[in-house]
Amino acid sequence: MNQRTKILVIDDEVIETIALTEALSGLGEIYSCNNSCVAIQQVMHLQPDIVLLDLEMPMISGFDILAQLAELDPFTAPRVLVITSHSDHQAQERALQLGAIDFISKPVHLNLCRMRVQNHIYIINQQKSLALTKEMLFADREQLRVTLDCIADGVISTDDKGHVIYLNPVAQRLTGWSQTAAQGRFIDEVMTLYDAITKERYANPLIIALKEKRTVAMALNTQITSKHDFDYRVQDSAAPIIDSQGCVKGAVMVFQDISETLEMSVQMTYLSHHDQLTALPNRVLLYDRLAQNLARAEVGKHKLSLLLIDIDNFKYVNDALGHHIGDDVIAHIGHNLDRFACSDITVARVGGDEFAIVVPHVQKVMSVDALVSSVFDEISKPFRLGKEQYSLSASIGVSVYPDDALTIEDMMRHADSAMYKAKQHAFNSCCYFSDELQQEVDRNLVVGKTLRSALRNDALVVHYQPKYNLQSNQICGAEGLVRVQDADGKMIAPFVFIEYAEESGLIYRLGEQVLNRCCCDAKQWLESGYPIKVAVNISAKQFSDPMLTSIVAKALEKSGLPSCYLELEVTESALVDDYDATIKQLTAISKMGVSIALDDFGTGYSSLSYLRLFPLDVLKIDQSFVSDMLTNNQAFDIVHTIIQLAGTLNLQLVAEGIETQEQRVELAQLGCATGQGYLMSRPMSADEFAKLLCASEQKECKPS
Structure with missing residues (x-):
């Protein structure tokens, strides 16, 4: 039962109010009033839920109080149960008209009175619950309305x-x-x-x-x-x-x-499938177009060509003029190539300065050769950006389905190989993929895998070719020559893996490992009583590395080899790229006590000025001159001149590729002190070279 229900008993007889209060105990908060004059004030103050009102009171009758209660707000007015001894219908009718809702007859039956009040309390609680429910429903409905209006x-x-x-x-x-x-x-x-x-x-x-x-x-x-x-x-x-x-x-x-x-989805799809700089299809859309064309070519039993286009020397445009000019150039090329695009032909930008054209071999389509010619013409047309005029060239590789490729990946890979081959020929060259090219690609893959494995596992092989004093026939040095073994134990031709190392950037790791190995081997010979100077070839790319001096110093320090037993061989091409950097690099190495030899002298630029400017110690006469010197007057004159030049500049001489006794004798007579070649000895392993030193009893040879 609701303990908060307020019940007010209004009766002028104190005994009656006490009895009623006792009878209603526990039904709520019970209040009583024995003075009818202040009854209304009590109602206003307490705001009871139920009023038990005696109609027969002397000062102000219950009917008067009912009349005043009727004037209150009906939502806050209490439920009035009248207590009366009247039994006539007129009195009851008047009470009902004034707002009474129930009657309790005198003398009051207390238990019956309690039950009546209980029923009214139940009704009041139901009304309150209903009102609360309505209020909650209204709040929920209002929240739902606001939600629906705002979503x-x-x-x-x-x-x-x-x-x-x-x-x-x-x-x-x-x-x-x-x-x-x-x-x-x-x-x-x-x-x-x-x-x-x-x-x-x-x-x-x-x-x-x-x-x-x-x-x-x-x-x-x-x-x-x-x-x-x-x-x-x-x-x-x-x-x-x-x-x-x-x-x-x-x-x-x-x-x-x-x-x-x-x-936005359409726009995003476009952006994800097109190059922002040229508005051409990008690599993603190119692959999709290739897939569609391959499917149609397979069904229609016709061919499909993929042209991969690379702008020649574009890197120099970017480096010399800046990337903003480079972007303008790419945009210009893309705009020009887009003229070839139609419902059958797709023109795309693969990335960087590479473009692709997909050409199905069906009617009303320009032949591939004619298209290639037109592409070259379009790219080579002079054009102006700002105040400057530019002219470009390109290399094109072509892969054809189903002649040399059956999948998108193979077409892209083969076209790239053909394009790379074209770049090796000349500007504005086109090359078709072929079986021979595929074999070369496969060979390069094997070489690359083998070389990387050898570098990773420190499994490079270094052979040494002895250098001999041509007068005494004593060993006075050795040249370290790197070798790489394939999975079958066979040696890969040096020019093959050296070329791959140059192109792939592995030449730096290769050169460093060879240098370390040569220094360690020379240190072992020295400790065994054979003070032999070892010569190590340094490629042009290695020589351009600003860390070369530090690498050489670390190799000497790690091996413990005195610097006077190390010689670095550089080619003429390595010297002429950057005079200032070259002089600085050579000077730093020379100050460490390392000898510098100029390899293959006479085959390149052969400028006397850099012989004078660079701190060189040795000139090596190229084997091409040595092999022809006895049969070709010009070759003989060149050898003679180099020997005289070395004497004038106080440079040591080494003749390469001596294969006959006649060549050896002639070189010695001309004044060449040192030589190497198959006549004296082929390159051999470090162990074999150590045995050769022991056999020759060369114990006192000092570095020259």
Whole structure:
């Protein structure tokens, strides 16, 4: 029972109020008033839920108090139970008219009185509960209304016949109908749906939801046309409203405007498939076009060509003029190449300065050779950016389906190989992929794998070719020559893996490992009593490395080899790239006590000025001159001149490639002190070289 129920007993007889208070104990908060003159004030102060009022009071009668209570707010007025000894109907009628709701007869039956009050308390609690429920329902309904009015989706609710009951503001905007105008109208009249592509009328999913009692999603490509003829792309669903008995009471349609989303999706799809700089298809779209064309070529039994185009020396444009000019050049080339694009031909930018053209071999399509010629013409046309005029060239590689490739990956790989081959020929060259090229590619892959494995496992092989004093026939030095073994233990030709190392950038690791190995071997010979100077070849790329001096110093420090037993051989091409850097590098190495030898002298630039400027110690006569010196007067004169030049500049001489006794004798007579070649000894392993030193009993040879 509700303990907060307030009960006020108004009776001028104190005994009666005490009895009633006792009888009603536990039903709520019990108050009493024995003075009818202040009864109204008590009611106003206490605001009781129930009043037990005696009608027969001397000063102010119960009827007068009822009349005053009747003037109070009906929502706050208490329930009045009158206590009376009157039994006539007129008195009861008058009391009821003044607002009394029940009667308790005198003498009061206390138990019956308590039961009556209990019933009224129950009614009061029910009324309070109902009022609270109504208040909560109103709050929930208001929250739902505000939510529906504020959400970004359109919401339409209908009755069970499909007549509109409610539209939120978004639905009103998208349909063009106001809440008032749409009220009671059929959903199809308010919400007109079409197929966005075919413009065919769609059945409204809400009607289907009502008929089939299930949630129904909108069809794809749904478009709503508003009352004001505005079109919106929409999506979402309709659902029936079913009561606890399973009866359909109505339906709700929830939908959203996806016009901007679709537009953004289209734009994002375009951006993800096109190059931003040239607006050409990018690599992603190129692969898709290739896949489509390959499928058609397979069905139609015709061929398909892929042209991969690379702009020659574009790196120098970027480095010399800046990337902003480079971007302008790429955009210009892309614009020109786009002229070849049509429904059959795809032109794409693969990345950087590379472009691709996909050409199916069907009728009304330019032949590949003619297209290649046109591409060269287009790229080589002079053009102006700002105040400067530019002219470019390109290299093109071609792969053909199904002649040399059956998959996209193979076509791309083969075209790239052919393009690389074209770049080795000359500017504006085109090369088709071939079986021979494939074999070369496969060979390079094997070489690359073998070389990387050897470097990773420190498994390089270094052979040493002895250098002999041509007068005494004593060993006075050795040249370290790197070798790489394949999986079968066979040696890979040096020019093959050296070329690969140069192109792949592995030459730096290769050169450092060879240098370390040679220094360690020379240190062992020295400790065994054979003070032999070892010569190590340094490639042009290695020589351009600013860390070379530090690498040489670390190799000497790590091995413990005195610097006077190390000689670095450099080619003429390594010297002429950058005079200032070359002089600085050579000077630093020379100051460490390391000898510098100029390899293959006479085959390159052979400028006397850099012989004078650079701190060189040794000149090596190239074997091409040595092999021809006895049969070719010009070759003989060159050898003679180099020997005289070395004497004048106080440089030591080494003749390479001595293969006959006649060559050896002639070189010695001309004044060449040192030589190497197959006549004296082929290159050999470190162990074999150590045995050769021991056998020759060369123990006192000092570095020259």
